[in-house]
Amino acid sequence: MTTWMSNAAFGLFFVLAATGIFFFVCTRGALIVREFAGWAHESSHVYPIYSNMRLIKMVDYQPIISAILLFQYPHLVTKIVEGLKATDLRNKKVLVTSCAFGNVIPRVVEASLQSGADRILIADIIKNELVHAKSKLGEYAGKIQYIEDNATDMKSQEGSVDANVMFFLLHELPHELKSKALSEAGRMLKPGGKLYLGEFHKPELWVLRALSWTYFKVFEPLGLALWDSHDPMLLLEEMGGWKAERTTFFFGNFQIVTATKL
Numbered sequence: 001m002t003t004w005m006s007n008a009a010f011g012l013f014f015v016l017a018a019t020g021i022f023f024f025v026c027t028r029g030a031l032i033v034r035e036f037a038g039w040a041h042e043s044s045h046v047y048p049i050y051s052n053m054r055l056i057k058m059v060d061y062q063p064i065i066s067a068i069l070l071f072q073y074p075h076l077v078t079k080i081v082e083g084l085k086a087t088d089l090r091n092k093k094v095l096v097t098s099c100a101f102g103n104v105i106p107r108v109v110e111a112s113l114q115s116g117a118d119r120i121l122i123a124d125i126i127k128n129e130l131v132h133a134k135s136k137l138g139e140y141a142g143k144i145q146y147i148e149d150n151a152t153d154m155k156s157q158e159g160s161v162d163a164n165v166m167f168f169l170l171h172e173l174p175h176e177l178k179s180k181a182l183s184e185a186g187r188m189l190k191p192g193g194k195l196y197l198g199e200f201h202k203p204e205l206w207v208l209r210a211l212s213w214t215y216f217k218v219f220e221p222l223g224l225a226l227w228d229s230h231d232p233m234l235l236l237e238e239m240g241g242w243k244a245e246r247t248t249f250f251f252g253n254f255q256i257v258t259a260t261k262l
């Protein structure tokens with residue numbers, strides 16, 4: 001191998017390793033430290049990349065976020081947006097349960113307003129996330145309400161919204177809270193209202209499954225349960241009172257569940 005090739009290989013390895021270490025420290029590494037320190041409160045499962053404003057701003061770039069979701073991000077968001085656009089939301093309320101990086105919130109807000117929604121509620125347990133989301137939504141200011149709230153124990157009034165979007169929240173929640181978040185999502189919805197849930201799913205291809213399994217084991221061990229014991233379709237079925245359908249993306253690696261509250 002020539003010198004430039006070995007330098008390039010070393011450079012690539014260094015960049016990948018540094019990126020991996022950065023994400024580990026800002027996600028699972030921090031949770032391990034908190035566990036040892038006995039730090040336990042309602043947001044102790046939230047990674048520093050979602051609570052520290054500098055980290056939020058450093059990471060939240062569309063190409064980075066798309067790459068983390070294997071460039072399926074726009075397709076997943078489009079599925080949700082199509083659902084919202086196909087619904088008559090005139091004079092209705094839409095809830096976004098927890099913020100997310102990238103353009104999902106602006107796209108969801110725009111689609112909801114185009115369908116006639118008169119109010120969008122954005123709820124998150126971390127204030128900095130709400131402040132950051134607000135910075136992306138200036139043009140819709142008068143229509144949006146930001147609420148500091150816990151998705152697993154919402155303060156908002158029962159049956160107060162007609163659509164609820166939960167984008168990649170479940171896999172980050174401790175297992176016992178996954179069902180609680182879904183049950184709260186149902187409690188918030190009016191009968192006939194729809195829950196749009198974006199999440200990881202068990203890939204069909206063994207190569208992808210092996211890579212994905214390794215990713216979860218290293219970075220997000222709480223996410224693996226979505227493959228079996230905490231499959232959102234299964235949880236909704238166990239809960240009852242839902243009619244749900246699932247669309248998978250990229251060899252089954254991701255899913256959008258659209259669930260109607262009966």
Ligand SMILES: C[S@@+](CC[C@H](N)C(=O)[O-])C[C@H]1O[C@@H](n2cnc3c(N)ncnc32)[C@H](O)[C@@H]1O
Pocket residue numbers: 046050065097098099100101102123124125126129149150151152167168169172
């Ligand atoms: C939706 S998830 C991650 C989304 C995805 N990984 C992305 O691309 O950004 C992250 C958000 O969920 C919020 N969150 C975590 N636990 C929550 C809870 N119990 N209630 C409300 N928001 C919560 C975090 O504060 C953060 O804003």
